[in-house]
Amino acid sequence: MASGLVISVDGMGGDHAPDAVLDGIEIAARKNPGARFLLHGPEGRLSPMLEQRPAAKAASEVRHADKFVAMDVKPSQALRQGKGTSMWNALVAVEEGEAQACVSAGNTGALMAMSMMRLRKMEGVHRPALIASWPTATGFAAVLDVGANVEADASQLVEFAIMGEAFHRAVRGGKRPKVGLLNVGSEDQKGHEEIRAAAKLIRESGVDLEFHGFVEGDDISKGTVDVVVTDGFTGNIALKTAEGTARLVAGFLREALSGGPLARAGALLALPALRKLKDRMDPRTVNGAVFVGLNGIVVKSHGGTDGQGYAAAVEVAIRMARSHYREEVAANLARLTIASAAPQAAAPGIS
């Protein structure tokens, strides 16, 4: 569709790179005929692999990089030694305006540190955040921060709310996503000081959000709201706890259905239905955490994903690149800045 849509790809990031990366581009290129890809990595290795992937080949340009960031390297080390790696170059293409978004399945800490260094924080944003897509009873919720910062004060939480809401609209297409603040109760006096202050700030600052108020842990999966806002410590623990629980229940189900001849026969009959269930819980469909709050879009694919999962992450990058995400975030942040700068008891008309 949109001509000029270019996605910059770290061809060597992830446990199954470059195979999973190239498979992902093949799928994404077929689905998005307008998109082009800058593929960073060793040309001698990538170019022959493109021969077997015609759609990816037609849409991609290989940019040679012979170094890559190891999965177990520390962020500080990656910053010092990262120049010229496929990840670094993929980000620089966004920095220099050649591409609108970057996708990598590489080392998360390194990607965040390099993104911060190369793309820098967007004006008005104090802390970039990591957004995860979370399957719910009614669709998908965006949860942030899931790990970029261990702490967040009230105005940072409001920034997360603004970025998460714009993200949800860009990627899921809803018109007015409902935003909730994660807390231990729904009453106004519950929880940390910062969360109560953030709720007050959202209500009084005039930011343009459909604010639901506080939500609890079980509200995430219920789909009570579309955007769940929390600090990176709580968000990371909630996300991993949910992943662990889903895996536990799936394990219990497998055990139950292999527990005897009747159960096995039943499972066999119900196999197509159980496959559908598996697809619905497939982490690949929600692959693509987005690092928001920078001057450029950075999508982090799960390191262990395959081509289909990688394509989902590329899809997220494409939708964000096609949206007015940044302009909307900037406009809403400006409302917040005006409110914060206004005197405590603002005269009517000031905000």
Place this chain on the structure above:
Amino acid sequence: MASGLVISVDGMGGDHAPDAVLDGIEIAARKNPGARFLLHGPEGRLSPMLEQRPAAKAASEVRHADKFVAMDVKPSQALRQGKGTSMWNALVAVEEGEAQACVSAGNTGALMAMSMMRLRKMEGVHRPALIASWPTATGFAAVLDVGANVEADASQLVEFAIMGEAFHRAVRGGKRPKVGLLNVGSEDQKGHEEIRAAAKLIRESGVDLEFHGFVEGDDISKGTVDVVVTDGFTGNIALKTAEGTARLVAGFLREALSGGPLARAGALLALPALRKLKDRMDPRTVNGAVFVGLNGIVVKSHGGTDGQGYAAAVEVAIRMARSHYREEVAANLARLTIASAAPQAAAPGIS
């Protein structure tokens, strides 16, 4: 077994009181012939109901109380007006040494506030905490705090570790439960300052714990450790997130298995296996959150549970009452106190 084992029961706490309470005592009394129960509530209502529950009748003594704490009352209000209610009297029986433990399915906030007032904090404990039992791939983990405090500093986290470990041994019978601190990564430099300081304190204070180090959200369900230590904000959100996720997956499964004639036939064949799965995920089997750190045992049953769930909460109270829980906690807290009082660079032999 142990003669003199007396459990004090709030006969009017919970959504289905007094029926669920009496059904629960009937089941628990049959299983524990040595246990006796003080049943607090309106005599005119409870005594006739005991006629249909012979084991409960033989093991119980009704203590008349004509008031009870409403499920929606605020803790502060419950403290002011709670005197003489069935909940209050149930706690006073523990305070006065008539019973070793109290069980209530009533208002959680009111129960915690009244417990604090009547039973007071155990020597050496700064913050009592709420422990939840969590089903894992290998058994059950104890997770605390799940909501008594929104924050916890390093030494409070260590107190939680000590209390959680003694709880796990008392209720699950394991010899050396492994203890983990909930964090966003397993590396030493990750997470909040307080958590890193707590890990250091456990390692250096000489408390008697099998300390595993940091665990992440998905480790809870995996059963990586037996006791998961965190602050009440994070613990509450993790617990409710897990409940929400389990419910979501169960809902997806139900939908999948009713999605066509083949799936329905398969589900019918596998029905006994699916029932076993349901039992395994049954919240009633893990009913009974324990409020620890007081001069007396207080078990909070889920408000909406039935007789079987109530019996599980009573069972937790009985096991704790029969254990050496308090002495062990006291001994370990003493080690912590000595370590904290010792000079920074302690001379060899001091601790």
